[in-house]
Amino acid sequence: MGIEPFLIAYAINLVVAQRLIRKVCPTCRQVDHDPDTVMLEKLGFTPEEIASTTFYLPGNDPGCPTCKGVGYKGRRAITEALYFSRQIRHLIVESEGALDEGAIRDLAIKEGMMTLKDSAREIVKMGETTVQEMIRVTTTEE
Numbered sequence: 001m002g003i004e005p006f007l008i009a010y011a012i013n014l015v016v017a018q019r020l021i022r023k024v025c026p027t028c029r030q031v032d033h034d035p036d037t038v039m040l041e042k043l044g045f046t047p048e049e050i051a052s053t054t055f056y057l058p059g060n061d062p063g064c065p066t067c068k069g070v071g072y073k074g075r076r077a078i079t080e081a082l083y084f085s086r087q088i089r090h091l092i093v094e095s096e097g098a099l100d101e102g103a104i105r106d107l108a109i110k111e112g113m114m115t116l117k118d119s120a121r122e123i124v125k126m127g128e129t130t131v132q133e134m135i136r137v138t139t140t141e142e
Helices: 003-010 037-042 048-051 084-095 099-109 117-127 131-138
Strands: 014-024 072-083
Touching: 003 014, 003 084, 014 117, 014 131, 072 099, 072 117, 072 131, 084 099, 117 131
Parallel strands: none
Antiparallel strands: 014 072
């Protein structure tokens, strides 16, 4: 874009990203009695979270009065917020135009940033959405 890194570093305080995730139908959702624990661990669930969470699958009852057989009803936002800390500002200024987005993201996560995937994982743990929906919304092609 032709903007000097120091201008970006000191003009921006916060960058917010959000996506909408579908909520599993509370009327016809089904308990997943055999969740794929290997996949759940790859998604960042701890063994303790896996043991204490009830995972759901979308229902497919065409007679469901709530979702009409879709399995989902309603949406809610998942968010991540990148706060421009002193260390992140320094990383941007020192980049001299060759920004390493991965390094910025890694530093932000180290500083406690909750990612879109973390946000979605919390909604799964609350029983409001499915693991499949979490994957659909948070997986990007790179």
